[in-house]
Amino acid sequence: MPKVISACELTLGERPPRHRLLPWLHGELRSAILDGRLRTGTRMPATRDLAGQVGISRGSVVAVYQQLEAAGLLVARRGSGTWVSKWAPKPLEKAGESVAKRPFPLTRLAGLTWTHPPRPFQYGQAVNEFPIELWSRIAGRRMRGASSGLLTGWSDGHGYPPLCAALAGTLGSVRGVHCTPDQVVIISGVQQGLDLLARFLLKPGDEVWMEDPGYFGAIDAFSGAGGRLVPVPVDDEGLDVAEGRRRAPRARLAYLTPTHQFPLGVVMSRRRRLAALEWARESGGYLLEDDYDSELRFSVPSISTLQSLDHHGRVILVGTFNKLLFPAVRLGYLVLPHALLDEFLAFRLRTDLHTVGIDQAVLCDFIMEGHLGRHMRRMRDLYASRLGALSDEAARHLRGLLDISPVRAGLCTTGLLRNGMSSREAEEAARREGVETQALSRHVLQRDDVRGLLLGFAAFPEKAIRPAVESLARALTSTGLRGLTGRARMGRCVERK
Template sequence: MAKNESSVGLLLASPPADLELNQWLHRELRAAILDRRLKPGARLPSTRQLARQYQISRGTVTTAFEQLRDEGYLEGQIGSGTYVAKDIPDGLLQARGMAGISKRTAHSRATLSSRGERISSTSLAIKPVTHAGRAFRAYHPALDVFPLHLWSRMVARRSRQSSRILLAGGEPAGYRPLREALAGYLGSMRGVKCSQEQVVIVSGIQQALDIVARLVLDPGDAVWMENPGYIGASAALRAAGGEMVPIPVDKNGLNVRTGVNSCPQARLAYVTPAHQFPLGVVLSLERRLALLNWANEARAWIFEDDYDSEYRYSGRPFPALQGLDQSGSVIYAGSFNKMLFPSLRLGYLVLPPRLVEPFVAARSIVDRYPPVLDQAVVCDFMVEGYFGQHIRRMREIYAERRLALIDAARSELQGLLRVDDLPAGLHTNGWFECGISDRQATAAASAAEIEVMSLSSFGVGRRVPNGLMLGFATVNPAATKAAVTRLAKVLENLKRNL
C-alpha cells in the first residue's frame, strides 16, 4: 500500500466544554501531526468515520479538515482521500511549545530599533493592585466612597439603550457629546478657552504625552522638565527621543529664567502649573507670563498637565495656564482617572487649533478611537449633574482625610518627619528631620505594608529632595492614626540604626 492507513484507531482527547467541536478537532489533529502520531503521508479516516467515532457531526469534521488543509498540514480532497502533507518543515514537526525550546533557539537574532531600546530602558514598572485602600498610596482616589451603585446603574442603562451606531465604532477624536460636555465644564471650572472641536479624548496623560511627543519632537530635541517632576512624563518624552533638560522648581514653580538661560531652543516644556508634582506649589502669574512669552518667541510647545487641580481645600482652584495663552502654544491635559477611578483609563486634551488635525490623524493610527461605551457613561455622569456632585463631595472627604493625616503626623512623627500642610491635591509631603534616606525608608515601609514614595526618585542631579510622598485620599480618618503610628515605628527603627 502506497499510503499509510493508520488513523481510524487514533485516540483524541475528549473535547472540553469551553471549546467549539471543530476547534477541538482541529487542535487535536494538528497536535497528532506535530507529535508524529500521524506521520507525513498518513491517510486520515473519512469524515463519516471520524464523525461516527467521536459522535460529532460530519460538518464539524469537514470544517476542521478544510482549516488544516488551508494551513498546509493536510492534502488531498474530501471524498477522494485526505492525507497528512509530506512536506511539512522538519522544524515545525519538532515544535513542542515554548517549554521545549532551548534557550539558544528561543532568542531571535532580530534586534530592537533605537526607539524600542529607549522605550524598554525607560518604561515604568506597574505593580498589580492587591489592596485598594492601602496607606499611603499617593496616586489613587478614595475608591471606598465612590458611588459604585450609581455608576453600575448608569452603565447598565447605557448598555440597554445603546444604539447600533454607538456599538459600531467611534471617532478618533472621541465621543462628540462628551467632548461638548468637557468644553463647557473646562470653560466654566478651569478657565480653559476652547470649542469642542479642540477637545480630544485619550486613555490618560501617558497616551497624550506619547502622541504629542511623536508629533512635536524629533530625536535629540530638548525638553524642559520640572525638577523634581513627574517621572511618567520624562519617561514618555525620553522614549520619543527627547533630551530632558531639568529645570529647578522653587516656591513659585518652574524657574523660567533658568530654562531660558540654560536651553532657550527647547521644543517643549512639561509643566504642572496649578499644583506642581510632586512639591505642590503653584506657578506664579509672573512666571506663567514669562513661560508663555518664551514659548511664543521660541516657537515651542507647552504641555500643561492639570492632573488634580479640582481638589483645592482653601479658595477656588487656580485657573489653567491655557486660559492666558494668546499664541496657541499650550496643550492642556486632564484625566478622569483620579477624579473617578484609575481603571477607567479616560483623559482628555485641549489642543491648539493647528494641532487638532495632526493629533487626530496620529490617534487614528495608534488605536483608532477610545472605548465608546465608557465615554458615553462618563458623558451621562457629567450632563446629569453627578460629576459635579461627586467632585464637591470628594473635596469635602479629602479635606477631612488630609487634616487627619497632618494631625496624626504632628503627634506621631515629631523629630522624624516634618509633614507639609499642602492646600491641594491627593497627597502631601514629609521631609526628614534626621539622616534617614528616603529610599531606604520607602523599602522599609513597604516591608511593613505601608506605601510611600521617595521624593528623591522624582529629582535629577545631585541636589535631590529627601522626603516621602504621603497620599491621604485612600485612608479614612479612623485608620489614619494607626497607619501613621506604624510608619513612625519603621522610621524610629531606621533612626536607631544610623
C-alpha cells in the first residue's frame, strides 16, 4: 500500500531566516528524496498543510513541488496529489549506521563566509604577523644553493631527512614523543594525513570511533574511505572510552584530539588516555592522535602526547605547522609505529611521492636557527592578549546569552547557547549583524544536547573585538525572542498531530 506522509510527519532541518525559506525547503525535500527518507511511491503532504507548518504561502510550496517535478523527483497526479517519482534516483548504499545517511560531510561548510582580511569571529590566524621577509631570505638562500636532492625530492616518501631528524628531536623534547627520524613522514597538512591514513587503514564497513562533536575534516576522510562512523560523546574528560567500548568494541580506529579537543577545547584526562591505550592493545585497533593546537597553549605547561604513553605501537600521531606558519605552506607530519611504516610508505607512493622539497628545507632552517621558537612565543603572547579582550567583552555583554568555555590553547573558543536557542539560528542572526561564527551543530554527528557557537579570536586586532561582541549580543537577544515564537508554532503542529 502506498505510504502517505503528513506535514507534521515530515522531518525537516533547522528553519532558516524567512527570506531563505524557499531554497531551504527545496533543498530539504530534495535531500530527503535522494537519500531515501522519502521513498518512491510516497505521497507528499498537501501543499496547504505543508505551507502552514513551514510558515509560507501555499503558492510557494506549489512552486517548490513544481521545481522538484521538473527535476524528475516528484510527479503530480490529477485528483490524487503529488508523489515521489518512480524515476527518482535510488539512495546510494553507504557503510554505517543512520549517521552515515546524513548529507556528505563537506556540506557542513555550506553557508560559511570567508573574508580577506578576516572579520570577527572567523576562525583563522594572524598571517600578517608572520615574518615573511625572514622566510623569503631563507628560501632565497636555499634556492641559490639547491642540491639535486632538493630539486628532485625523495623517492622513499619520508621527506627531507634533516627535517625528519629535527622534528624527531623537537617532538621528543617538547611533546614527549618516542620516535626515531625514520618514523617521521612529512605530509601536506593534517587533512592529507587523515585522508591517506583512512584509505590505508580502513576497509569499507570498518568501525571508527569519532569524537562527538568533532572535526568535520576527519568525519569526511573516514566516511569517504567507507568507514562506519561510531559517534562517541565527549565530556569534561574527553572522549568517553567506556561508551566507545560499548558501542563498537572491535573498532578498527579511534580518532582523538586529546591535548585540545576540537571543538570543545577540553583536555583528555590521564585516566581516559590509559583506558584508550588499553582498548587499542586489547582490540588490535589504532588510536589516531591529532595533535591539534598543542603548540599554542596559554598560561599552562605543555601536555605530553598520548603517543608518549604508548608502549605497544598502537598510536599514530598527526600534526601540522600551518597554524604557526601560514596556511598556504601546507606542511605537516605523521609519526608512525614501526610495524606500519614500510607498508604505509609503499601505499603513499601510489598517489603522492613527497611534499615540496624546497619548503621542507626552508622549514628545517627556520627551526634549527631558532626562528620557529621565537615566532611561537610571540604569537602565544599576541593570541593570549586577543583572547583576554574577548573574555572581558563577553563577560560584559554576553552574560546569560552565551557561556564562553575556558580557553587553554588554540585559535578559537566555544560559547554554549542558553534559552534553548538553535545553533544555526544564532549563526544566521550573527551574520545579519555582520559577525561571522560557526554553529556547533556543524560539528555534531549524533548529539542533540550541544548548542553553541565557535568563535575565532586570533585573526583580527583587539580593537575589532568590542564592537563585534556588542553586535553578537544584539543578534543572540533577537534570536532568543524569535526562538520562543517558533517553538510556540511547532507546539501547535504537534498538538494537531
